[in-house]
Amino acid sequence: MARRPASVRARTTLGATAVVAVALVAAGLAVVLLLRSNLGGQADLKAEVAAREVASQLAAGTPFAALDLPDGEDRPVQVVDERGRVRAASEDLRRIHGTGSSSVRPGQPPRGGDDDGDDDPARGEVSGGDPEFSTGRATVDDRTADYRFAAVEVTTPRDETVTVYAGADLAAARDAVGTAVRAMLAGLPPLLAVVAGVTWLVTRRALRPVEAVRAELAEITSSGDLTRRVPVPDARDEIAGLAATTNATLAALEESVARQRGFVADASHELRSPIASLRTQLEVAAAHPELLDVGGLTEDVLRLQRLAADLLLLARIDAGDRPPVSPVALGGLVLDELERRAPGDRIAVRASVEADPRVMGVPGRLSRVVGNLLDNARRHARSEVRLSVAEEAGTAVVRVADDGPGVPPADRERIFERFVRLDDARSRDEGGAGLGLAIARDLVLAHGGDLAVREAPGGGALFEVRLPAVGPGSPAT
Missing domain, CATH: 1.10.287 (Helix Hairpins)
Structure with a gap:
């Protein structure tokens, strides 16, 4: 089994050359057929003109012996009556095949009986219809060649109907077709070589930026330096x-x-x-x-x-861990989390669960979000933590606010980074490791929601979780 070329450049060159070769062969065949048809039509016209010239003489009453027949090897003429008898023929004609008679001299015995004459031209007229054409061979002055014969009927003034056969040499047409074929065959390999060479060069130039990208990526891989970048070509391609x-x-x-x-x-x-x-x-x-x-x-x-x-x-979140999700009643989940945490909270949480919207999620991870936000609020609150659950325009909203110092606007995104603690003076035991808010936001984002912080209406920080609801929420109980 033949192997494909490994190089894209080689495959492109072979493909382009093959396509051009097929196109050139198809175009060459079309040209040769058109040329052959055109030259054949010219031969037919030439034979018909010669036949009608002789037929016109006969229609004018010229005797057979006094006919002015064309000279030369390219237009042999034979006049045959309805019984197959040759009445006139070119002087230099030696042999002929493909016409009404194989005889080349007048006065030969007839070939058969009389025709009925129903379709014969009128006296002194030449047939006005299209002549019949045939291909045959003739020998003129010891030269044998193929000819295209035109047969034209004419009725003399003496009411004798004859058929004039005039031939046109096909050698010139066939030589022209042969010359065209040889020229195409001779020119095809050099032309394909030019196409292959140009395609090779153009492809190499086009793929040069790709090679530069590949080489740079190889260097980056071997060195491990991710600060490097691949070159971008100027062209917008x-x-x-x-x-x-x-x-x-x-x-x-x-x-x-x-x-x-x-x-x-x-x-x-x-x-x-x-x-x-x-x-x-x-x-x-x-x-x-x-x-x-x-x-x-x-x-x-x-x-x-x-x-x-x-x-x-x-680590699981970064690795794309996505446990199976299910419909979760967010209001009930928040109430359960509050009930579980109530005994250990040093600051009471004032809850307002206005609705119980349903969201698609992992109950344990959504409880972790609420727990982390409550831990953060409890850590910074002076006397009160407020929690509310509502549904707004198809979105489940959980808000956790405290009456602490709040979060400066410049730090409202930085606090969601891992291991970030704004209050460096507080103890690690109270401040934690700085992962709670980072985990909360990552979990909310994994559920298709958003977590943001802003200033609470009465001062302090307000954390707002928004999650897409999957159905109308039921009133809180």
Whole structure:
């Protein structure tokens, strides 16, 4: 089995050359057929003119012996009556085939009986219809060639109907066709070679930017330097679009890798603190068992457990983990979360569940969103946390507000970044690891919604979650 050329340039050159070859062969055949038809038509016309010239002489009463017959090898003439007898023939005619008689001299015996004469021309007239044509061979002056014969009927003034056969040499037409065929066959290979060469050069020039992109990508892959970019050609074509898209992909990949590296570095830093605290307490307990602080150890272990769970959840979100979704009654979910958290909250939550909109989501992850927002509000509130659930124009809306210091406008996007804590002075135990809001936004975005922060009407921060509702909400109970 033949293998395809590996090079795009080679395949393009072969394809273009093959297409041009087929087109040229088809065009050549069409030209040859048209030329043959045209030359054949000219031969027919030439034979008819010669036949009618002789027929006109006979119609005018010229005797057979006194006919002025054409001379030369290209127009032999034979006059045959209705009984097949040759009445006149060209002087130099030696042999003839394809006409009314194979005889070439007048006075030969007749071929058969008389015709009925129903369709004969009137006395002294030449047949006005289209002549009959036939192809035959004739020998004139020892030269044998193919001829195209035209047969024209004429009735002499003596009421004798004869048929004039005049031939036109086909050698010139066939030579012309042969010359055209040979010229095409001779010119086809050089022309295909030119097409192949031009296609090869043009394709190489067109693919040069692609090779530059490939080479640069290979360098980026080997060096691992994602800050590099592939060259973008000046032309506004598909290759320039490919290069621009490749650079956009590299930029996104660079950002993703930088984010992952920062995430790993921040995670390592956050994990180091509780681990170091646990190690210190265990070392002290090993040296002085009476100083063992079980409560502190338990708190550090729980904090470490929560941090590990948060990091695992973020890793799953980044990996595109999408658990099966189902319709969730958002109002009921919020009330359940409030009931679960009520005993441990130092600040009471004032809830206003006006509706119970249904959304498509993962109940556990939506509860995590509400819990993280409540944890953040409780951490910053002075005396009150307000929570509301409503449905607005087909959108489920959850709002969590506190009466704390609020979030400066310049930091309202930065607080959703991972490991960001605006209050650097507060303790890590109170401030957490800076992952709660990042997890909440990632989960909301994964559910097709949005999470934003703005200033609360009475001061403080207002976090607003918007999710697409899947059906009319029922009144809250």
